Amino acid sequence: MQFKDLGLNVPILKALEEQGYTKPSPIQERAIPPALSGRDVLGCAQTGTGKTCAFAVPILQRLEARTGARRPIRALILTPTRELAIQIGESFEAYGKYLKLRHTVIFGGVGQNPQVEALKSGVDILVATPGRLMDLHDQGFISLDALEIFVLDEADRMLDMGFIHDVRKILKWLPPQKQTLFFSATMPPEITDLVNSLLKNPVKVAVDPISSPVEVISQSVYLVDKGNKTSLLAHLMTQKRVKNALVFTRTKHGANKVARDLGKAGISAAAIHGNKSQTARQQALADFKAGRIRCLVATDIAARGLDIEELSHVFNYNLPEIPETYVHRIGRTGRAGRGGEAIAFCDFGEKPLLKDIERLIGKRVPLIEEHPYPMQVFEAPKRDKNGKIINEEDVEARAAARELRRQREESRKAAEEARRAAEQAGLAAAKAAPEDAPAKKKRRRKKKGEAAPELEPAPVQEKSGGAPPAPSAPRRGVRSGALMDTGDAMPITDFQRPNPMDSDVILDATARLLAPRRPQLSSILPKGGKAPKKNQPKARQQAGPEEPKKARQAKPESKAKKPRAKAGQEQRAAAPVPQSRKKAPGRQQRHDRPRGLPPEPRRNQPKDSTEQESLMKPYYLDIGR
16 A cells, blocks of 8 residues: 555645655554544554654644634644654654645743744644643643644653643643544553543554564663673674664663763763753754764653664663563664664663563563673662662662762852952952042041031023023022023022021921910909909000000000100190090000010010020021022
């Protein structure tokens, strides 16, 4: 059967032909037709058999038939690792070369701004890892309401990496009416339960037996002690003339150590794992694919999705604790029908793991005994108080992590001490530097508590169309402000801020308002009572009956000169005063004083606040001086 027999359109067939695809693989032949018809598909096939093409080609053809101006996300491919996401994106780029569909890839470890810009421009197909997808969805940059096709690739690996809870959360964001495609190399019971709850009447495609290794891969195992594994690896790389090799270790610390030891042995190597930045991981992978390095040392994070053409060897430096992981590791070689070789190292403590792997694949792995580093340590592995095997590599990795944290803490403390020393040196230099005369005088004045010197008035700006007004000389303690440019509505005014201790007008008036008033006699005498006659002043000469009130003023007892009266007033003053107008003998005579003069001081009585001299000084605006 050819690809043209699967009902694919001409642009996709042309792109597949350029990639060298002529005959579909078994998983492609059985999964593409039901996927094109819109049915749910559950594909289980060995890694390296073309599962990406089996779901990418139907997605491209179905979405191309309904392309519109608006570009919401219509297809979502969820993958466990960044490397696998990048490779799936490259596959969509290659297969959809002659289509007008847009796709983008989002993953963590890098800045999100370029990914957000790509999403804003509109995409039809989104390839994502769970973490970054959830972040951008929570930020409001991703909407999955218009989704039509959902693909979960390497579903079993999602469980191994602890993504099952994230996957369940993402599934709640998807519309109920959609096409779902599940692809995996193994099918543990957990995946089976998830599939049964999500897929609706799926087409099950199981090409190869579950977890069976590819037959074209040559497998072998070497029994070797832990301390001699790196030496045996360097020996085999040289003896077999290995072109490129992928080495798997259990820990990140182990990957770094193996790559460093291989470099010392003259073999170019690089490490990739979760602690490496995404840029470093992509650079190492690019160098490995380009042939600039011979050996790529990785943890299980790279066991899935790495599609390296013509990878000749895969080394299991440490046997995995999960037997299915062994199948994924060796599946990196022997891809697309090509041959490959998988070599495993096994120490005495890893023999139980080797038996589990052989039980899973259904056959014994050939044992190679003739090599320069045979096993010599036959001691049972150490166990802790709970009976768990103590792995020396894990202990070494934890010790290395503690040492790294200690070095970072020491570096931080050293940087802090250097910063403090620099600050102290700067303060000492500032103290030792010669001080200029104005600053020294100012500091001396501040120390003695002296007042600041008087400030000179600011220069007056000239107003266009006339001579500038002469600035007023500043008084003591007065700082002249700049003239305000008020335009033609108001003249330019020099507002001076006077010293609030220069006058007593405002504060004296305030004191008079707040001072207690003298009580009236009517308010303190009983009803119908009379004022006491004691200390009464003598009655003064009264004015005539026709004399107006303004002319009747009390004559002070002092020897002041009497004001001269007019002629008419002298005659009226000589006239007798009627009896009704005379003052009662017991009533106190009224003393009227002209307005504007302060009241006379009271004799033999203490002065109140209104009669004392002001102790306050002015606070008012002296305008226009």
